[in-house]
Amino acid sequence: MLHGRMLQLSGLLALVLSSPFAVNASQASFAKAYSDYQAAVEQGDAPSIEASAKVAYELGATQFAKDSIEVANLALNWASALEKTLTGPLLAPHNQTSTAEINALYQQALTSYKHHYAKSAIELIDPLLGAALTEPNATVAKNHLQQAVDIAEKSQHKKLLADIKMTAFHRLANTELYTPRIKNFALEALESYVQILPENALDRVKATYTVGAIEFAEKHYLKAEPLFLEVIKQFDALEYTHPYALSAHAYLVDIYERKNKREQATAHCLAIGKMRPWTDTQEQQPIFRTLPDYPMSYIKAGKSGWVNLTFTVDEQGFVKDPEIIASEGGSLFEKESLKTLSKWRYAPKFEHGKAIAAKTSVRMDYTINR
Template sequence: MQFESCLRKSLFAATLSLALCSAANFTVSASEFSDSYAAYQSAVSDKNYSDAQVYAEKAYQLGKEIYPKGSLDLANLALNLGSVFEINEEQTRAFDAYNEALAIYQTHFDDDAVELIEPLIGAADTAEKPQVARKYFIQAVDIAEDADDPILLANTLMSAFNKLSKTPLYSRKIQNYAIKAFEIYEDELPEDAMARVRATYTVGMIRKSKKQDTKAIELLNKVVKQFSVLDYSHPYELASHAQLVELYEKKGQSEKSTQHCIAIGSMRPWLDTQEQVPLYRLPPKYPVNSARAGREGMVQLSFIVDESGFVTDPKIIMSEGGSGFEKESLKAIKKWRYAPKFVDGKPVAAPSTVQLDYTMSKS
């Protein structure tokens, strides 16, 4: 899921107003420009981003004829163009457009002006090289830290985290961006604000990766609580339930994971032929004697997933490699957890199967 910060959205709205109002000062070309810009706005409103790109490019070219070179109006048109390029995954063109806007902004504003943050983040988000993205984000964060606007800082930090956490540059410092943003959101936003809920989930996953399971459980339960009041399912809600199943099972608290197994089952549209996917699986141990002999194997099992998502009545369908593989498979499968199937709004026991493969490393 692509993260769109409130920062980018709010500045984007201001851009539309400025560019369109300025065009009213012109004559013939201004009419054509205004028509193109109005079509661009309409396409954005309809989320028709292919048309939005066509009209954004046309408005930009017309703007170059009627606005002075290096004007803020041209910078704002370049920002709009960068935004639709980015949405349409034309990253190189988006990067160039954002940099054009940034260069103009830098001639109109001081180095620490908050107006620079939007083109900096745009350029960072669309930079091909992580090192380049980090350079732009550092500038944006430095500016935001000096501004008297905590939400601006939190949004900037989360933008940096969302991009850099997916690169080889991911580090404790990048993790701290998300943690600091979350702390700001907790102080400044209500519990049900989407930015706060997203940050809660993100920091919950950071705590989980650090083996801080108790803190992770606390945060992910907050996410579940906020989404539980909605009348629709959200991917963060589903993901949080799944993570809580794993965390509780690791702590040996199966009774607590059960409610999350059932919650997931109730959120999914079940098909009669649909195979169930484990929410928590304990890998079977490789039999010592088989490992010493270099012997590989496989085991196919059938079992019942009961109304609470527990595995019951496991049976061997077929196996290869010996009884050791069968024994370890039966031992492991009994500790797996599933989301129970739902029929007519109620959890029901349902049969399932799985194959466990035992292979030796080829190194």
């Protein structure tokens, strides 16, 4: 997102503090709250940023008109802080109550911005993206995102446009509104990143991974393969193994298995086992899973069930020694579960920075949606 809000309010805060007129207690409280917010941002302390942003917003609402640009800026600051404190990454799921609160702040800011700025003003992008990413209704979110794309296109800012297109793709990819046009947002973003960013730029590498996953999902394995290899190449320079690199290895295992290129598939499994973990000690991490096939005869019979299994994840992330410990519904569920489990890939368990074999368990549920 853009980051002009603090600069706007910093000037306003300086005006309050340097005024030749008497500063009342309420103004002084707001000035202190906003100063605390700035300090928290400088320190990168997420909980303090959220707490001080809330206080600054609440006190600012008593100092400025409800529909003023100042209150809109404060609302954006608090909304952004809430997202980071409550959910971490912007695109991670929110709990319902928090999403509604955050979305209301973005909508408030968006309404004020539309009143104060032109329809194609670049300032509208921040509240449009925030509102889209916290909006539960996919159609409303899509409208916000399209407005942001239109504004970015008029701005002729290639990086900004690519960022917004990739954001729009991630927001809508798993909704009923996913279309070839939404898919093309990701492809177009990567094309722009390749033109304007170096090979190792994180935005470009992440977009390469995303497009690789799209091509894989559409069974375009010849297109997906070089994209995943590029992701691995760029992340190899890191001192730890990025989750995207692990997943790229897993995708390549699947691609090479489909091509019956066992040696190449094994090479990527071995690479997973030799990874440098992002923590010195960590549990197994599933990085590639397929869903079991529902036995057709059981579908016709309306049978549901489940299977509980234990197994070992070895040093290379392969599933070994699967064992059924309990099941319900029939032997075909057990057969499909064992078959599916053999295709799964994990990042292995690490102790003291070294990959080790370790046992884990999973439950596979079979339910017919009526």
